[in-house]
Amino acid sequence: MFDARTYIPGGAKLQAFHESNAFIRLMAGPIGSGKTVGAGVAEPFFTAMTQKPDSNGVRTAVVGVLRDNYRNLYATTMKTWLDWVPKDFGHYTGSDDRPAVHELEFPAPFVDGTPGGGLCRLRVEWRALGTHTVEATCRGWELHGAYVDEADTTPFEAISFLAGRVKRGGRKETRVSRGVWVTFNKPDTDHPLFDLCVDQAASHRENGTEFFDQPSAILPGGPPYVTNPLAENLANLDADYYEVSARGQPEWYVRRMIRNQWGASVAGEPVFGEVDLDRLFSPVELEPEPGSELFLGIDGGGTPAAVICGRDRMGRRIIYAEVVLTDPTDPRGRRILHGVGPKRFAQALGDTLHPRFSKCRISIGWGDPAAFYGADREMGEFADIEIACNQLNIPVQPAPSNELGLRHEAVRIPMLRINQYDQRPDLIINPSCRWLRRGFGGDYRWEPRDPKQPAKRLRVQKSNSSHVMEAGQYALLGDQGRAGIVAGQAYDAHRPKAMAQGDGWSQSPGGVWTPGGLSRPQGGNGGSYSSDWSPW
Secondary structure, X not given: OOOHHHOOOOOHHHHHHXXXXXXXEEEEOOOOOOHHHXXXXXXXXHHHHOOOOOOOOOEEEEEEEEEOOHHHHHHHHHHHHHHHOOOOOOEEEEEOOEEEEEEEEEEEEEEOOEEEEEEEEEEEEEEEOOXXXXXXXXXXXXXXXXXXXXXXXXXXXXXXXXXXXXXXXXOOOOOOOOEEEEEEOOOEOOOHHHXXXXXXXXXXXXXXXXXXXXXXOEOOOOOOOOEOOOOOOHHHOOOOHHHHHHOOOOHHHHHHHHOOOOEOXXXXXXXXXXXXXXXXXXXXXXXXXXXXEEEEEEEOOOOOEEEEEEEOOOOOEEEEEEEEOEOOOOOOOXXXXXXXXXXXXXXXXXHHHOXXXXXXXXXXXXXXXXXXXXXXXXXXXXXXXXXXXXHOOOOEEEOOOOOHHHHHHHHHHHHHOEOOOOOOEOEEEOOOOHHHHHHHHHHOEEOOOOOOOOOOOOOEOOOOOHHHHHHHHHHHHHHHXXXXXXXXXHOOOOOOOOOOOOOOOEEOOOOOEEOOOOOOOOOOOOOOOOOOOOOO
16 A cells, blocks of 8 residues: 655655646656656645545545556556555556556545545546547546656647646536646757746746756766765665766766756757756856946857856856847747848847946957958948947957867866866856857757768757857857967966955855955956957
C-alpha cells in the first residue's frame, strides 16, 4: 500500500512545485532528480487529498496522465507508478498497448497540514497518443488534474487541450482543480517549451503558468565531473550516480540530461557549448552607475542588432541591454524585422538608450567591419552603421577584426574567467536580454557537418539570435582589443590588479560587486588595446 507519509520532496524546487497554486506548472530537471516520482506519483494523491469532501466526507478525484506512445508510457511512467503503488492495491486494469486505469481508496494522512483527512478515492487514467491526435486522445476526459510526462516528446498543444479538461470532473461544489502539471528534460531552444518557460515567461506567469527549474546535477567544468551538492534527490541516489552517468557521454547529452540546460537544435553544435547560463546571466537586472562609461556593439545589414555594455570597477564586462527589432504584428515577438534601414534602427537604439542610460556616457560603438565596406568613401558616403550612430551623436568604428576565432574568443575569455573578488564570471548579462539567452542557450550554432565534405570549413548558421550575438562579439572584441584577445587571460587593461581597502564596495542581490563611489580602482587606467586597422 502507498503511504503518502513516506514521500519527501527531494529538493526545494520539487517542494515549491507541489505547493504552487499555478494552473499550469512546469518542471525541468536532470535525470534522477525525482521529478517523475513527484509529478507522476505524489501529485495524483495530492489531487485527491485537496478535493472538498462530499456529504459522506469522501474526497474523490480523477487524474489523467498523457504520454507520446504506449511503449514509453509503460516503460517509464507506468513503471515508476507501479514501483510505488503495486497493482494489488485497489483495482488495476491495463496492458502494454492500451490505456490503463488504477482505482484505489486510502485514508488521507493529512489535509491542509491537519492529520486525519478522511477517506480519499483516486482514479488515475493513463493514455498515450500513438497515431492519434491530441484532440482525439483527450476527448471525453473529465478530470480534476492532468499530467504530461516528457513534454519535450509530446505535441505542445497537449497542454492546452488538457487545460480545458481539468475543470470538468465531478460535482462543482466538491471539485478542486489541480490544473495541468508538466515535466520534461530541456529540449532545444527552438521548442515551444523554451518560449513558455523562458522567452515569454513573464506574460505567461501573469496568466497562471509557473516554471520550476531544478539545479544542474554536476558543477561547471569537467571531465572529470563533480556532483553538484545543490542537486535535488541526491539522498535517493548513489554518491557517484551523476559522475558515472556523465562519464564518456557526448556533450549534448551531458548538457541536456545532466546539466539541465537547453540544448541546441539537431542542425548543428552550439558555438558556446561550454556556457553555464545560470552563471552567465544575472538573476536580477543590473544598472550602470550614473556617470559611468558605456560602449556599444553593432551588427549591420538588413537585420541590425546592438548591445549596450559597460564595465564595473573590477573590469567585469556587463551587457545591460540588447536592441533587436521584431515584427510588431507578431504577438510572440519571435519574428525579427528584415530590411531595416539606418533611420529606423537609430530610432530603436535611441529609444533603448534614453532615458535608461541618459546619465551615462557612450564612449564608442564597435561595428561589424563588413558593414563599412559598401560606402563610397571618395564620394563622402557613410555606411548604415555610421548613419545610425551619427543621428545619435555616437562615435563608431569597425571592430578590430571579423575573424570568427577572435570574435568568439573575445566572448569566451571573459565568460570563462572567474573574477577573484566575488567568484563570478568576468562577463555578466542582464536577464532581460532574451535574444542573447536564446543564442547562448544553443540557437547560435555551427552548420551541420557534411560527411561527404569533412574538410569543409564550418560556418555559423544565421538565425534570429545570431545578429545580436555577433553584436556582442564586436563590442567585447573592440573593448579588449586584438592584442588583448591574443594574450588570452594573461592581460586585460580594464581589470584592476588590486583593490583598495575600505573602498566602499558592496554586493548586489545578484552577487555582483559594485562600488560605493565613482573613483577608479587601483591599477585600472581606463585604457584599452585598439587597432588602427581600417577597411578604407
